[in-house]
Amino acid sequence: MSKKRVAIIGAGPSGLAQLRAFEAAKKQGLEVPEVVCFEKQSNWGGMWNFSWRTGVGKYGEPAHGSMYKYLWSNGPKECLEFSDYSFDEHFKKPISSYPPRPVLFDYIQGRIKKNNVRDYIRFNTTVRWINYNEDTKKFKIVLDNLKIDKTYSEEFDYLVVASGHFSTPNMPYFTGIEEFTGQVMHAHDFRGADPYKDQNLLIIGSSYSAEDIGVQCHKHGAKSVTLSYRSKPIGVNWPEGITEVPLLKYFKGDTAFFKDGTSQKFDAVIMCTGYQHKFPFLPDELRLKTKNNLYPDHLYKGIFFNDTPNLIYLGMQDQYYTFNMFDAQAWVARDFIMDRYKIPTKAERRLDINKWLVENERLKSSHDHVDFQTAYIKELLALSDYPGFDVDKVAEMFKEWLKDKDENILTYRDKTFKSVVTGTMAETHHTEWMDELDDSKERYLFE
């Protein structure tokens, strides 16, 4: 009998977790299926693979990257640590709790370079379209080799969609925006604060992007930052130079008018209004349709598409937990594919999904959100041999992090936490975050 074939879409943290999961099984001497990972970019790392390009990439595909210069982890690294590859193992010394993007990118690569998985990845290859054959239970995948401009197709028994969901902007319309005289862009196209020096900047949104882009522009010399919220303000203790106002109503020329009757002139607008889950390569009957939330419907254990469980989605949740959640998911997916983990009937799966959906509806505070995702991680960890870690301690760290941000949004990244994987206490960084304008790995690791 020929080997089963598994296709993975995307070589970001989730897709790489899936590759790593199979490698781990192989190292245990198990026979693993044939795995191929398709990545439209020329390198791995997903979001963490920074690109200066906006709009479209070199080959005209929608640019994936939403990260920017001077981006630092916005949560403690101890909350995302791989439990099978610690920060200590990678950096050989304690580092601070909030590293910049290049340092986390290095860490992601470190684990994956230890294994020979690069050969499984076809880079510069976009997954263009997928057909599922109900009879043969196979996925026929149309691939587009961007470098040589050539399409072809292949068949697979399992499909793992790890294409991310913070890449396709959600961009609301506001009256007069087409006549606004300054630059208008979405956070997806933001590449760093430099162009906003000495400018009056308007940011729409009140979540992570709004907070971080606002603070970064403040740090790098914007004249003023105004955050405009729809549902509720971020409400932390803002420094002078950053203010929150209710939602924008309309623009007139260079002036924005807000719901509370106030108005102000701006030089530029950045819409931090979130992202759409977008799967242009999937037909209707396989397509996950959801908003950004902690438990998208239709996914059993948060990963198995209920109508067609040999279709697996990784990392589709809103994320407190990131790398370690993707790992926990990928290990379960692997065990299902390798017939080491069985799922119940469709109706039973539906009941389980519903249980989580009901629970999700009840959540009120940020603490509730953390507890909810913590419970989910615990459930996943129980299902595979992914090395367990003290999830409750991580949940505590998340709550401390929320408090730290509330108290001082400019200094929370100077705090340190203790690893649940190695017990190592993080180092205080050599420079306070507000004074550190260089985000390179060299500067970060400089002693």
Next chain:
Amino acid sequence: MSKKRVAIIGAGPSGLAQLRAFEAAKKQGLEVPEVVCFEKQSNWGGMWNFSWRTGVGKYGEPAHGSMYKYLWSNGPKECLEFSDYSFDEHFKKPISSYPPRPVLFDYIQGRIKKNNVRDYIRFNTTVRWINYNEDTKKFKIVLDNLKIDKTYSEEFDYLVVASGHFSTPNMPYFTGIEEFTGQVMHAHDFRGADPYKDQNLLIIGSSYSAEDIGVQCHKHGAKSVTLSYRSKPIGVNWPEGITEVPLLKYFKGDTAFFKDGTSQKFDAVIMCTGYQHKFPFLPDELRLKTKNNLYPDHLYKGIFFNDTPNLIYLGMQDQYYTFNMFDAQAWVARDFIMDRYKIPTKAERRLDINKWLVENERLKSSHDHVDFQTAYIKELLALSDYPGFDVDKVAEMFKEWLKDKDENILTYRDKTFKSVVTGTMAETHHTEWMDELDDSKERYLFE
């Protein structure tokens, strides 16, 4: 026997020309096939349908529009006039030779509103993927209804690709660009000069976009505009404030270093480096692969895909002629589809294509280019009943236009030309172009 089915991709000037061609036949009492046009935007007009959005559209599809505020026709309208719907018929009075975008958009709509073709167009519908069945000779088209997020597929006997080719940026890399401190964008994302007021602007490229964006930014108050060319400078008589320099070598911080050893600090960079022909919805064997040029290979009469002639491409050439060329093409395509025009064997078609390719290779000056496309238009006009017009006169106008631009790039849009369709002499516009900052239809038609 059931009617043949024709699919048109795109409701820009080319796709609308195709719809209009079938309507014209219907009005003559001929039986026409069933025609469906798919348009991913929510309105028709293609490039002329202005959108403030950049990057992706409302539903996360790559934004099509490359036009911007204050865009005026860059050639005399007398060179693009529909020969079956004159400017006189539409505006009921003479207008100037270089109208702004909203006025030309209005003109495009005028002809099409006279016919009930809107019903044939499925808006908010992206053509996602196409399979061609060699045996049945049918195209199976996968469609994505963006508004209700639903995919489906339908079969067609003919496929007309009218999706444009000035939408997917060609964005070269320059050393240091990822560290350049100002805004970097492609012309595709430029939406008007306002944000560049009092700025030092660097433009890469030496063709229409470079010229027009440079001049617009100068007109609207940029401090300086520097155009950097690869092959040769535009070389017109530039006003003070606009200069041309050889190609950029690299960036360092906010400074650009050029091939001639000079360097300068800039606030922003706009890459006017052209576009890619991109057909993500087509498999390899149907995909046109070409650079922007006056006679793309593989297209018989510039439209029939030689390997599969029931696949027709409209408007894929570089364009001196625009609306009237699309018309001439669409009429021939219609007659082929309706069996009123026969094409020779594949080998004979190849010979004909080669003849044009050889000719194209020989062209040297802009005048040669104009003459080449003029000869092509003449050939097309001889093949259908699209109303003939004096193409040689149009060629003369193009040459005058080239001279006008050479002499004074800031005043060439104040010149007037005589219609070859109606003989009407254009009016001088009420305001000189350099003083006219309002591009609205209302202001333009104000007396």
